[in-house]
Amino acid sequence: MSIQLKKGILDLCVLSKLSLNDSYGYDIYQTINNVLGISESTIYPILRKMVKEGYLTTYLQESPEGPARKYFKITRLGKKHLENLKDNWITFVKDVNSLLR
Template sequence: MNIQFKKGVLELCVLSLLDKRDFYGYELVDHICKYINISEGTIYPLLRRLKTEGYVTTYLEESQEGPPRKYYKLTEKGKEAYKELEVEWETFVNGVNNILRGEIN
C-alpha cells in the first residue's frame, strides 16, 4: 500500500467514522484497518491534532478488558470540517480520474 496516498485521507476517514458515532483510538485503528493498513503511531498524533483544532472532544470510560478508553466525539466545527473535506476528496478523485482516463490533445 502506497504510504503517500494516505496523506490527509486518514483524517477524512477518522472524521467520517466519528460522524457516525463516538470511537476510541484503538477501535478506530481496528475499523480503518479492515480496508486500509494503518499503524497506531499514526492515529494518536492525528487524534491529538484533531483535538487541538477543536474538531473533537474527549472523555474517558473504564473497560473490563484493559486500560481505560479515551473516546472521541465530533464537535460542530468538526462536522463542518468533515463535510468540507469530503467534498474536497470527491472533487480530487474526480480530477484524478479525468486525468487518468482523459483524452489528450
C-alpha cells in the same frame, strides 16, 4: 499512495468514522487499518492533533468489564471540516478519474 496523501485521507477517515458514532483510539485504528493498512502509531498523533484543532472532544467512559476508556466525539467544527474534506475528496477523485479516462 504517498505518505502525505495517505495522511490527508486519514483525517477524512477518522472524522467520517466518528461522525457515525463515538469511539476510542484502538477501535478507530482497527476500522481504518482494515481498509488502508496503516500503522497504529500514526493514528494517535492525528487524533491528538484534531482535538487540539477543535474538531474532536474527548470524554472518559466507564466500562462494566474494565477501566475507563478515552472516547472521541466529533464537534460541530469537526463536522464542518468533514464536509469540506469530503467535497475536496470527491472533486479530487473526479479530477483524477477524468485524467485516467
